[in-house]
Amino acid sequence: MNILLVGSGGREHALAWKLAQSPLLDTLFAAPGNPGIAQHATIADLDVADHRAVIDFVRRQQIGLVVVGPEGPLVDGLADNVRAIGVPVFGPGREAARLEGSKGFTKDLCARVGIPTARxxxxxxxxxxxxxxxxxxxxxxxxxxxxxxxxxxxxxxxxxxxxxxxxxxxxxxxxxxxxxERLEGPEASLFVLSDGSATAVFGSAQDHKRVGDGDTGPNTGGMGAYSPALVLTPELEERALGEIVRPTIDALAAAGTPYVGVLYAGLMLTADGPKLIEYNVRFGDPECQVLMMRFAGDLAEVLLAVAEGRLADLPAPAFADDAALTVVMAASGYPGTPEKGGAIAGIAAAERDGAVVFQAGTARRGEQLVADGGRVLAVTARGADIAAAQRAAYAAVDAIDFPSGFFRRDIGAKAIDEG
Ligand code: ATP
Missing domain, CATH: 3.30.1490.20 (ATP-grasp fold, A domain)
Incomplete structure (x- = not known):
């Protein structure tokens, strides 16, 4: 099967890395892609905002599955337009993508079906x-x-x-x-696959939104993450699934706008139980990087089953019984205006002991890899527990030579202290 992956971030590099391991895959195409994704995929010369061009490409290259990484194209209706020609897509249509595209839409849905969330x-x-x-x-x-x-x-x-x-x-x-209303409690992210009716939990993670150590400074797209989220115990996960995610999937199905893809529930674990903070209609970035490191199955098989409405036929997604942690290396200036063009070296050394360096905002200048965006690398490692994954991830970070970059030193520290 040929697959087209849409996106150009660290999340899509992690998806490409995992999809490339699938025996079902013939050719993986990616658009717009980045130099890290290009290690696993053929970069398609394609403007993904031009849905007609995407459809032509899908037909020409006999694509059997389109995987949409970021929310923008989903909110724009790319999944609907590709599905309309009969090709399976992993990612919700425009209407279901309103779960992320409009906070008011989500809050009204919660109120209508009684999902716990802030007043x-x-x-x-x-x-x-x-x-x-x-x-x-x-x-x-x-x-x-x-x-x-x-x-x-x-x-x-x-x-x-x-x-x-x-x-x-x-x-x-x-x-x-x-x-x-402002809620209080620890936060956790729960990922749930949905084929429109059947659902399957696809792991949990915790991200680090603020730019500085100790959760200081402005918000970013995410400076690091680890998985699993220890605060989300099996009991709380069960409650979040039953009280929050399942009723949402059922409500969208009943409205005739089924949710197909991964639903990312941002939860706050309050004294009254899990409450919904927000939905995202795609994998988190960098949460995807830690999930892909731990996912033990065939990603192409699972994403295709979701896209074709066959999720119930598969066993529950299996994850390694360990931990993964990712540290984002960003270009100085981020989350303001990041400095472009800074040289990056040492990726092979960083990956020597099993870590994987997922690339986000990178570009090639001749032979030299350079920074070309805010978040540049997501250095990701596994370990028996979060402390071991943290040690391995920072050892890999230390092997990277990126003088114009910076990163947080405390990813996972709170979980380790509390653990
Ligand atoms: P992103 O997509 O980057 O996660 P967003 O712009 O969609 O963010 P939210 O996730 O809704 O916004 O909120 C961002 C952060 O603000 C949350 O992760 C949480 O820390 C905090 N927050 C949001 N809503 C509440 C709330 N009701 N009570 C307490 N904190 C909240």
């Missing part, structure tokens, strides 16, 4: 937003409605902070937003 108001004006603050006491969370790459959320500690965030949000006119 909320949908607002469209500054005065409307300010008026809800009375309801929440001193703390609340302000969220712009649409895709904001992690930058559209303010968790306010005081009423003054909330008011400032609302003024900021409405500085340029009306926008849709959600104002919600």
């Amino acid at each position: 909320y108001f949908r607002v469209t004006s500054r005065d409307g937003a300010l008026a809800c603050l009375d309801d929440f006491g001193d703390t609340c969370v302000i969220k712009a409605d649409g895709l904001a790459a992690g930058k559209g959320v303010v968790v306010a500690d005081t009423r003054a902070e909330a008011e400032a965030a609302i003024r900021d949000l409405y500085a340029n006119g009306p926008v849709e937003a959600v104002i919600e």
Whole structure:
């Protein structure tokens, strides 16, 4: 089978690395791809925003499965357009992708079917937003409605902070937003495959959103992750599946917009049980990197079964009984304007003991690998437990020569301290 993988980040490098190990695979194509993905795939000269061009490519190259990595093309309806020509796609259609594309849509769905989540108001004006603050006491969370790459959320500690965030949000006119109750508790990410009706848990992870050690500084796309998320005990996972994810999948199926792909539930484990913080309609980046390191099955077989509605025919996805941890190396300036062109060396040395260096924002200048984006590498390793995976990942990081890059030194530290 030929597979087309859409995307160009560390997540897609991890997917390409795992797909390339499948005996079902003939040729793996990727678009736009990156130099790391190019180690496992043929880079297709294809503009993925041009759905007609993607469809032509899929026909011409006899693609048997399209795997969409990032949320953008899903929210744009790429999966619907490819499915319309009868080719299986791993990734939800436009309507189901609203779970990530619109926070208001998700909150309304939760309210309709009784999914535990923070109490909320949908607002469209500054005065409307300010008026809800009375309801929440001193703390609340302000969220712009649409895709904001992690930058559209303010968790306010005081009423003054909330008011400032609302003024900021409405500085340029009306926008849709959600104002919600601030929840307390540890966070964890649960990944669930869905073929539209059947579901299967596909591991858990914890990410590290802030740029600096000790969870300081601005939010990023993610500076590191580990799997499994120890705080998500089997009992809590069962509850999250039964009370949150399954009712969501069932509601979308009932609405005639079935969810096909991986649903990433961002959870807060409150004193009252797991509550939904957000959904993402794709694998997390860098959570995907740690999941792929531990996944013990044939990824192409599983993703095809999801895309073809045959998930119930497969055994539950199997993961190694160990841990994986990834450290993101970013270009200086990130999450602001990252410095481009910094030389990178030492990847082979870093991978000598089994670590894998997944590439995100990289490019080739002649023979030289250089930084070409904010998050540049995701250095990923396994170990018997999180502490061992952490040691192996940082040993690999230390073998990499990337003078214009930086990384957090404390990925996994909290879990190890608490463990
Ligand atoms: P991303 O896609 O980057 O994860 P996002 O912009 O979609 O982020 P959310 O995940 O909804 O936004 O929120 C970002 C972070 O803000 C969460 O990981 C969580 O730490 C915090 N947060 C969001 N909602 C709440 C809440 N109701 N109570 C407490 N913290 C919250």
